[in-house]
Amino acid sequence: MQQGLDCHLFTPAEPLHLANIIKEQPIFSTRAHVFQIDPNTKKNWVPTSKHAVTVSYFFDSTRNVYRIISLDGSKAIINSTITPNMTFTKTSQKFGQWADSRANTVYGLGFSSESHLVKFADKFAEFKEAARLAKERSQEKMELTSTPSQESAPGDLQSPLTSDSINGTDDERVTPGTPQHTEPRAEPSQNALPFSHSSSSINKHWEAELAALKGNNAKLTAALLESTANVKQWKQQLAAYQEEAERLHKRVTELECVSGQTTVIKSQKMELNQTIEELELALKAKEEELERLKAEVESANEFQSEKDSLAEKLQETESRNQVLEAQLSDLEQRLESSQLEREAFHKSLRSLLELLDNKIFELTELRDTLAKLLEGS
Incomplete structure (x- = not known):
């Protein structure tokens, strides 16, 4: 901290x-x-x-x-x-x-x-x-600026510089300002006294010193106010850091509790890994089963397409069969009519043959009669 x-x-x-x-x-x-x-x-x-x-x-x-x-x-x-x-x-x-x-x-x-x-x-x-x-x-700057300020600034004037150096803000503006205005103004007072013995010059010198001290006092007062505000800010930051430290301490305690349970976690991890392996094997088996089912589905699709083509061919065959059956019935009818005509023709031929036989018999009898007549004459 x-x-x-x-x-x-x-x-x-x-x-x-x-x-x-x-x-x-x-x-x-x-x-x-x-x-x-x-x-x-x-x-x-x-x-x-x-x-x-x-x-x-x-x-x-x-x-x-x-x-x-x-x-x-x-x-x-x-x-x-x-x-x-x-x-x-x-x-x-x-x-x-x-x-x-x-x-x-x-x-x-x-x-x-x-x-x-x-x-x-x-x-x-x-x-x-x-x-x-x-x-x-x-x-380093805070260490260097805090040591001279403790030696040069007396009593109450030391606090703003010290607090400002701790806060780490405006180091380059406030700290160098103090020696630049106090030490150079101390040297003219030591050098001017041996050459001036009149009371007027002494009064002017002390008036200049008083004005310089007033200016330094105003600057130190402003630095004190600014340092007080910085101290409040640092107090707030310190409280925030303490809260953060408490939170980190709780986190460390939680992590220690978690680390105490590593054996249980390892066993659970081993069980989970074994379960994962079993699930992976089951998943692999399911994938193989899925591939087999896909192959069966593809073959079933091929069979379905063949079935559809055979159904179309069967339908075409049935339609052609119907046409052929119609033609066959027509031929059967024509055959029956032709058979009837043939039977009628055979009947007429038989009647003609019988008639012819009768005529031939009559002609034979007539020939025989004529032959007898020729022989008798």
Whole structure:
């Protein structure tokens, strides 16, 4: 928790103002699909943008910090301050992620190519190193400015400088201002006294000293007010850090409880793996059965098509059979009529033969009679 007090990089996430972003220029930009970890399961990714959006690195010169910012329209879907303890992890060729403890989430970025991911990761490492150096410079500056201020400023005037150096804000503006106005004005007073012995010059000198002290007093009063506001802010931040520490402690306790149940989880995992294997075998058998049924369905379809063609042929045969039956009945009728005609013809022939036989017999008798007559004469 002391590191959080010593460095301004660990302040809680402030609300993102579009006006500040417009004033600042991005130092690196790319396009990616933005995801956040599901706060409920802590396992699944939830997309925060429907399409690829611009993700940019910004440098906040007022706070000397680097931030990752992404906007989807007017909505800020990423507002993450880069800290020295952050790590950007490439989980695949086109996907990377980092955890932001202040926002209590994990951000994920999906890029269109591996080169974009590599560039973003390089910039992350570069700005992380810059944030680390800025933190070290801020700590060194606070150590250097706190020691001279304790020696030069008496009693009550020491508190604003000390509190301001602890807060880590306006170090370059307030701390250098004190020695620039107190020490140079102390030297003219020591050099001017040996050369001036009149009371008027002494009075002017002390009036100038008084005016300088009044100016310093006004500056120190303003610094004291600003430091008081910073102290309140740090108290709020300290309370937020304590809440975060309690939450992390609870999380650690939960993880310890979970780690105590690893054997049970392993056994359950083995049972689940065995169940999965059995299900995979059953699924494979079902797939084979499905393939066999598909083959049977295909053969049944072929049989159905053959059946349909045979039915069509049968229908054609039946129609032709009906035509042939009609022709056969006609032929039978014609045959019967021809048989009747033939029988009638045979009857007429028999009657003619009988008649002919009678005539022949009569002619024979007539011949015999004529022959007898010839012989008698």
